[in-house]
Amino acid sequence: MLTPTDPLFTLQHSSNRSSAVTGVCFMNDLISQIYAKDEVTSEGESDSDESDCNFQCSNLLLGPQHDTVESISMAAATHSSASSHGNLRGYSLVSCHQDGSCLVWDLSNRRCVVDNINDSGDRKFGLAVHRIEDSSNRFLYHTRDARGTVTLHDLHDPIVEVMRIETNSGTFCTMSPCRVGKYAPVDHNLESNVVGGESNLVALPTENHSIAIVRDLRCNPQSLPAFRIHVQDEDSSHRYNNFGRNNKYGMLMSLALSLQYDTQKLVMGCGMEDGSVIFYDLGACGKGRSPSQVNAAEDENLCIDQDNTHASDTMNYVCTTKLGKEPVLSLDLATSYVNKMKHATQSSMSLVAVAGCAGDADEISDLPAEEQGTVTTLKVSLVNGNDCTKMQSTIRKRTPTCSISSGGKVGVSIARFRPDGRVFAVGGWDKRLRIFGRTSSKPLAVLHGAHSDSVAAMDWAEDSPATGLLATGAGDGNICVYRVLPHTQAPDA
Numbered sequence: 001m002l003t004p005t006d007p008l009f010t011l012q013h014s015s016n017r018s019s020a021v022t023g024v025c026f027m028n029d030l031i032s033q034i035y036a037k038d039e040v041t042s043e044g045e046s047d048s049d050e051s052d053c054n055f056q057c058s059n060l061l062l063g064p065q066h067d068t069v070e071s072i073s074m075a076a077a078t079h080s081s082a083s084s085h086g087n088l089r090g091y092s093l094v095s096c097h098q099d100g101s102c103l104v105w106d107l108s109n110r111r112c113v114v115d116n117i118n119d120s121g122d123r124k125f126g127l128a129v130h131r132i133e134d135s136s137n138r139f140l141y142h143t144r145d146a147r148g149t150v151t152l153h154d155l156h157d158p159i160v161e162v163m164r165i166e167t168n169s170g171t172f173c174t175m176s177p178c179r180v181g182k183y184a185p186v187d188h189n190l191e192s193n194v195v196g197g198e199s200n201l202v203a204l205p206t207e208n209h210s211i212a213i214v215r216d217l218r219c220n221p222q223s224l225p226a227f228r229i230h231v232q233d234e235d236s237s238h239r240y241n242n243f244g245r246n247n248k249y250g251m252l253m254s255l256a257l258s259l260q261y262d263t264q265k266l267v268m269g270c271g272m273e274d275g276s277v278i279f280y281d282l283g284a285c286g287k288g289r290s291p292s293q294v295n296a297a298e299d300e301n302l303c304i305d306q307d308n309t310h311a312s313d314t315m316n317y318v319c320t321t322k323l324g325k326e327p328v329l330s331l332d333l334a335t336s337y338v339n340k341m342k343h344a345t346q347s348s349m350s351l352v353a354v355a356g357c358a359g360d361a362d363e364i365s366d367l368p369a370e371e372q373g374t375v376t377t378l379k380v381s382l383v384n385g386n387d388c389t390k391m392q393s394t395i396r397k398r399t400p401t402c403s404i405s406s407g408g409k410v411g412v413s414i415a416r417f418r419p420d421g422r423v424f425a426v427g428g429w430d431k432r433l434r435i436f437g438r439t440s441s442k443p444l445a446v447l448h449g450a451h452s453d454s455v456a457a458m459d460w461a462e463d464s465p466a467t468g469l470l471a472t473g474a475g476d477g478n479i480c481v482y483r484v485l486p487h488t489q490a491p492d493a
Helices: 031-035 072-082 311-317
Strands: 009-011 021-028 091-097 102-106 111-114 126-131 138-143 149-154 161-166 201-205 211-216 227-230 252-260 265-272 276-281 318-322 328-335 350-357 375-381 392-399 412-417 423-428 433-437 443-447 455-460 469-474 479-483
Touching: 021 138, 021 469, 091 126, 091 138, 091 469, 091 479, 201 252, 211 252, 211 265, 227 265, 252 350, 265 328, 265 350, 276 328, 276 350, 311 318, 318 392, 328 412, 350 412, 350 423, 375 433, 412 455, 423 455, 423 469
Parallel strands: 021 126, 021 455, 252 328
Antiparallel strands: 009 479, 021 091, 091 102, 102 111, 126 138, 138 149, 149 161, 201 211, 211 227, 252 265, 265 276, 276 318, 328 350, 350 375, 375 392, 412 423, 423 433, 433 443, 455 469, 469 479
């Protein structure tokens, strides 16, 4: 019998049963109408909105724990009903795998409807898949082939490449599309609440392990990028001229790109090999202008505006925090929203970041207890001209995963905020999925038993604040779909 912490179901393709899952992403589209040939329905099933709201995994809800009148058997029955075909009609999932394959799944009947969009087999080792947050049913597929290829696809005809970008990166650092903050509380009196084309921006690694770029998917991939960031020692007087040399941070390991919703500032985060995280206010690098208004410099000094802005001025819009000695394998950003019902005149000028690091239990056990966490949340404060004249990042909390004394694997493969930023999920080397509250960073749930290998891939559905849909992929080749914390979105401001 299912318990409330079990996955709704598990997917595994028969042809690549042994290939590790390296990326998953939800696509909310009527894919069953496009691909399905045999409509599967259950007698007595309801398609009404009411049936979608019946499932409440009460022991995973945010807030104080209240006594529940439902029995375990009733909770399990509701959980089973929530995974029915009708409740998942219109949802699809894209997955990529270590063998280079990329599949499309119809979740309403749990079928693989596109066996492999990489049917030529010329791309090896899938790294990641991400949807584009513009409701266009497009997604990006990144592989670790000889050219570090990233391709853009449309769900309606996924085998066709809409665009191909060659990053020439040979590392495991993956691309990161811009998070645009769909669930932000909108103040209709502020023009800054209007999101432009930022959802078309994607951060990418390059052949230089210390350089990241941001490209606009509406532009020719052969053109110069919108931004080119050179990660180097802040204290170096040659920060923008000695690119990639003597870089104390080591290789770029992870990327995150987000639009700070209240200010419309574009912020990029870089997770580094030496355990540092570095954040850049990209809009400030162009004196507050949007990426489309910042001209690319052919001398690769794209962090500096072309009017010879002094590097020390630019450094006010960069900040670094050292998390530890282990590489930062995953990084994500979300806007820190102000509750405008309580603070009617206040505007948020910050973001929240979550970082997941590698970890060796023997080495971490020698550290002080407060430094043993491999999951770190940070506050990233942006320059506002008043109390904050320099961009700053500060650690909120370090949180451990499994017990070090148990000899478990403490490293983190992936960490992702839910689209509304209220909670985040962490996939660990210990085969477990952990759910945390953003504000307190306290664990809300630990889900285990579904995977027999490290959880390497994860994605929240775009409407997960209401539906709770969350997918994970692991080295065991399994994809698990959960319903976690449904109906816990913040009330409209």
